[in-house]
Amino acid sequence: xxxxxxxxxxxxxxxxxxxxxxxxxxxxxxxxxxxxxxxxxxxxxxxxxxxxxxxxxxxxxxxxxxxxxxxxxxxxxxxxxxxxxxxxxxxxxxxxxxxxxxxxxxxxxxxxxxxxxxxxxxxxxxxxxxxxxxxxxxxxxxxxxxxxxxxxxxxxxxxxxxxxxxxxxxxxxxxxxxxxxxxxxxxxxxxxxxxxxxxxxxxxxxxxxxxxxxxxxxxxxxxxxxxxxxxxxxxxxxxxxxxxxxxxxxxxxxxxxxxxxxxxxxxxxxxxxxxxxxxxxxxxxxxxxxxxxxxxxxxxxxxxxxxx
Amino acid sequence: xxxxxxxxxxxxxxxxxxxxxxxxxxxxxxxxxxxxxxxxxxxxxxxxxxxxxxxxxxxxxxxxxxxxxxxxxxxxxxxxxxxxxxxxxxxxxxxxxxxxxxxxxxxxxxxxxxxxxxxxxxxxxxxxxxxxxxxxxxxxxxxxxxxxxxxxxxxxxxxxxxxxxxxxxxxxxxxxxxxxxxxxxxxxxxxxxxxxxxxxxxxxxxxxxxxxxxxxxxxxxxxxxxxxxxxxxxxxxxxxxxxxxxxxxxxxxxxxxxxxxxxxxxxxxxxxxxxxxxxxxxxxxxxxxxxxxxxxxxxxxxxxxxxx
DNA sequence: TTGAAAGCGCTAACAA
DNA sequence: TTGTTAGCGCTTTCAA
Numbered sequence: 001x002x003x004x005x006x007x008x009x010x011x012x013x014x015x016x017x018x019x020x021x022x023x024x025x026x027x028x029x030x031x032x033x034x035x036x037x038x039x040x041x042x043x044x045x046x047x048x049x050x051x052x053x054x055x056x057x058x059x060x061x062x063x064x065x066x067x068x069x070x071x072x073x074x075x076x077x078x079x080x081x082x083x084x085x086x087x088x089x090x091x092x093x094x095x096x097x098x099x100x101x102x103x104x105x106x107x108x109x110x111x112x113x114x115x116x117x118x119x120x121x122x123x124x125x126x127x128x129x130x131x132x133x134x135x136x137x138x139x140x141x142x143x144x145x146x147x148x149x150x151x152x153x154x155x156x157x158x159x160x161x162x163x164x165x166x167x168x169x170x171x172x173x174x175x176x177x178x179x180x181x182x183x184x185x186x187x188x189x190x191x192x193x194x195x196x197x198x199x200x201x202x203x204x205x206x207x208x209x210x211x212x213x214x215x216x217x218x219x220x221x222x223x224x225x226x227x228x229x230x231x232x233x234x235x236x237x238x239x240x241x242x243x244x245x246x247x248x249x250x251x252x253x254x255x256x257x258x259x260x261x262x263x264x265x266x267x268x269x270x271x272x273x274x275x276x277x278x279x280x281x282x283x284x285x286x287x288x289x290x291x292x293x294x295x296x297x298x299x300x301x302x303x304x305x306x307x308x
Numbered sequence: 309x310x311x312x313x314x315x316x317x318x319x320x321x322x323x324x325x326x327x328x329x330x331x332x333x334x335x336x337x338x339x340x341x342x343x344x345x346x347x348x349x350x351x352x353x354x355x356x357x358x359x360x361x362x363x364x365x366x367x368x369x370x371x372x373x374x375x376x377x378x379x380x381x382x383x384x385x386x387x388x389x390x391x392x393x394x395x396x397x398x399x400x401x402x403x404x405x406x407x408x409x410x411x412x413x414x415x416x417x418x419x420x421x422x423x424x425x426x427x428x429x430x431x432x433x434x435x436x437x438x439x440x441x442x443x444x445x446x447x448x449x450x451x452x453x454x455x456x457x458x459x460x461x462x463x464x465x466x467x468x469x470x471x472x473x474x475x476x477x478x479x480x481x482x483x484x485x486x487x488x489x490x491x492x493x494x495x496x497x498x499x500x501x502x503x504x505x506x507x508x509x510x511x512x513x514x515x516x517x518x519x520x521x522x523x524x525x526x527x528x529x530x531x532x533x534x535x536x537x538x539x540x541x542x543x544x545x546x547x548x549x550x551x552x553x554x555x556x557x558x559x560x561x562x563x564x565x566x567x568x569x570x571x572x573x574x575x576x577x578x579x580x581x582x583x584x585x586x587x588x589x590x591x592x593x594x595x596x597x598x599x600x601x602x603x604x605x606x607x608x609x610x611x612x613x614x615x616x
Numbered sequence: 617t618t619g620a621a622a623g624c625g626c627t628a629a630c631a632a
Numbered sequence: 633t634t635g636t637t638a639g640c641g642c643t644t645t646c647a648a
Contacts, residue, residue: 017367018325022327023623024642024644025625025643059325060325141609145609301449305602305603306603323626324626328625330626330639332626
């Protein structure tokens with residue numbers, strides 16, 4: 001049997017996809033599990049990319065079933081269980097926290113259901129593919145964009161509900177520090193952590209900074225607009241770097257309170273994720289295990305060219 | 309017959325792609341016509357995207373035959389004639405000049421061979437699709453990036469062999485001017501035209517400008533590196549904006565002689581072009597008539613994240 | 617365990 | 633013109 005397979009391979013035999021799928025005569029179902037609550041813009045855009053891929057591949061018999069959670073582990077696990085029960089051919093999902101992700105992956109393996117990760121990676125696993133940015137490198141870029149000032153300090157403001165997936169935040173921050181380490185710039189960097197948008201504390205901090213001692217602020221998630229709000233209130237002009245083209249961020253970018261936004265291209269992520277799964281599982285094609293998205297810098301000048 | 313078709317449509321009948329292609333049992337051949345000479349980086353990258361699409365679609369019976377010209381109208385026409393003779397299902401090509409393009413399109417229509425344009429658009433025609441940037445808007449962005457200075461002037465340097473397709477150059481320049489018009493900025497803009505890289509004249513011009521009267525230089529094609537070379541020679545620090553991530557440009561971007569490069573994403577252009585043709589012609593799918601690519605700003609800080 | 621045959625949905629060739 | 637049928641290459645079923 002082995003020998004025969006070898007010969008088959010040697011002769012470069014490729015099964016005919018059309019005949020195969022005609023004989024199988026069935027539709028393939030993928031599951032998609034995403035958050036649906038805040039950061040609406042972001043996940044809505046991801047979804048658009050996924051639906052674009054679904055539409056394109058529907059002629060090839062692809063169906064997608066959608067599952068949404070509300071950012072809580074409980075809700076994530078509930079939807080994950082539903083997927084396991086529905087037994088799709090594969091699932092594309094965005095990890096929430098590490099524990100629930102590993103649990104879900106274990107169940108997928110058992111089912112077995114192929115799985116692909118989008119947006120944030122949990123290493124040590126072997127999904128069909130990961131689609132997303134290299135979070136470390138994007139943080140490194142943020143470091144460059146913040147620049148350097150001898151006498152001033154840089155603020156890293158982490159505004160994140162406790163339950164939120166912090167793996168990405170951590171990687172971005174590490175990348176950020178790495179820029180200064182690499183270039184031997186001994187910056188004074190202070191980290192502020194807020195579990196929720198505690199306006200009062202942040203505002204207090206910033207209003208004390210009218211002395212102009214802060215060079216730049218780095219917000220390693222999509223909540224730069226919260227900092228921008230306070231900068232505006234206190235009439236401060238400090239360089240501000242954040243992530244994601246959500247509408248609130250865009251507003252402040254245009255108004256010159258945010259200087260740079262790093263775009264994760266959620267639409268393309270969604271599209272590529274579904275595509276990779278399809279090519280791997282139905283077409284038996286080889287697919288990159290890791291699909292790093294380009295790290296796009298958005299400034300006031302080009303934001304309008306990157307929307308829609 | 310009409311009535312039957314209507315009912316068929318109403319019932320949402322979709323032919324089975326697998327059965328259809330199995331019955332047809334043939335490979336579909338596309339032709340691709342591109343320049344192969346200078347700007348090597350750029351067209352090589354386009355080709356990579358095309359080959360990526362070809363590989364992905366080969367399981368669906370797609371074959372691509374490649375034709376290259378050397379940037380001369382004669383060579384373009386020669387290759388075009390070959391394509392007409394070979395009668396592929398469709399051709400994807402980058403227009404050279406308007407006349408040869410229109411001629412080729414006319415012949416394609418007669419053959420009939422479906423055609424799609426990439427990189428630069430010739431309006432008034434109805435290709436299956438156009439894939440490329442909105443040249444006008446990219447020029448507009450370049451205007452923004454050049455900025456404004458009351459007392460200084462801006463240089464638009466056009467370095468282009470006469471035979472080169474000037475439609476894009478024109479659209480970019482018009483977009484550039486439109487930025488200043490729109491914002492009611494009465495800039496002093498001077499245009500320099502060089503049929504070939506006449507180093508002497510350009511150098512003379514720039515070396516006379518040590519008086520610091522130039523605010524910025526806009527090069528509406530991929531030859532910003534030529535200007536950068538002279539800036540370096542004359543030790544001038546003038547804002548320089550150009551197009552395309554070709555290696556010579558990247559070098560000067562990293563060395564701080566070019567400030568911004570507008571990326572046309574040639575690889576994605578090639579990939580999308582083939583994909584659109586395939587989906588339209590073989591899958592009978594609906595395809596956007598115009599696929600405008602995002603206009604990406606590349607600076608020293610993010611160039612390494614946009615390569616490969 | 618192996619082999620033969622039916623059938624997936626469509627097209628193209630042929631017959632009426 | 634219209635209707636009928638063989639066959640595309642594979643999987644699955646059923647028989648040997």
